[in-house]
Amino acid sequence: MSSLGLYIPGGSPLHRMRAGTKLVLMLLAGAGSVLLDHPWQAAAAVAVALLGYAVARLSWRVALRQVRPLLWIVGFVAVFHTVVNGWERAVVFVGMIVSLVLLAGLVTLTTRTTDMVDAVVHGLRPLRRVGVHPERVGLLMALGIRSVPVVVGLAEEVRDAQRARGLTASPRAFAVPLIVRSLRHADALGDALVARGVDD
């Protein structure tokens, strides 16, 4: 969990690259991924993403941690396409998903959140004319990243409380307190943001 999409300090060329450049390259990779058509191309895409981890001096374990949460989805996609479209298409789709997730992880692992937020705010400035508030979008993005470990922590506490009371796996007994506690956290976070001058 600790290195899932969180900045790891370093001095590699990827760490030094501008956040905006990395985000644009990520977007281009996402758009270009639809052109993947052969298994060797998909394998090359994954290899390029892994090369990025080597350039950023990040271990293969960190790379693996980025895709581990997707194993179920990847497994389902692989089986589905193997049965319906054949193994070649399965390899293409799995390669596409894995390479994009690896690249997205690479961007967040080598970019400070504030730099990423600044890049997004800068990129959205032209949309101010149509009513978009770039600073608010940037803040939303930062809060989203910050809230992931908080909600994971709340979920673990709820699960522990369930076990302590001898409750078996009940989706309702898990979801209701988690939602209530997440909403309370959001409320408290709102107060903290006001106290820190965000709404002024």
Added chain:
Amino acid sequence: MPLIDVRGVTHAYGDGQARRLVLRDVSVTLSEQRIGVIGANGSGKSTFVRLLNGLVLPAEGTVSVHGLDTRKHGREVRKRVGFCFTDPDAQIVMPTVAEDVAFGLRRRGLGKAEVAARVRATLDSYGLADHADHPAHLLSGGQKQLLALSSVLVTEPDVLVLDEPTTLLDLRNAAVVQRVVRDLPHQVVLVTHHLDLLDGFDRVLVFDEARLVYDGQPDAAVAFYRELMAREVLG
């Protein structure tokens, strides 16, 4: 010291039958450097301190800091009055330690170099320099509370309001926070259930059932509060 003036404040949450009075006709002027606020859960003490930086606007009455009314000059008041909450997790808004300390400064439009220098100095002061690039959620409870304090103090407020900052901490971490608060040059308003935190304070307010029921020296105020609680429990 800044002058905090609370005049004829009454406040309630909810409407109709669900209306719950949380403060009733409170008037007090605070000019001391160390002010403690104690009372049972639901006595109104947290609402009282939330009035001081405009997080809560009074239904009746006025609150002013250095002559600035919280209703009319909320932004200015919040720049002067920093607020630290009980749960640091609800207060840390950025993913890493240094980014969270920089958050308030960046919003004030300071240049990158100045922000970096002030963040570095603040992290050094509170023993967090080695954790600058660490994810905030991996810090210990005490370190998180120190980070929350640092993120408020880096913006250089005149007054620091702390709402039960040690409630979620063990004795060691509570002692660290106590030492940091004791050494601050700021005016401090501290809400707490840990009565030993009030050692060396200048004045303590006791709240009970939405009223300010005692206002005086810490020893006398704590004795009054203990007796009040004993009376309520024993009947």
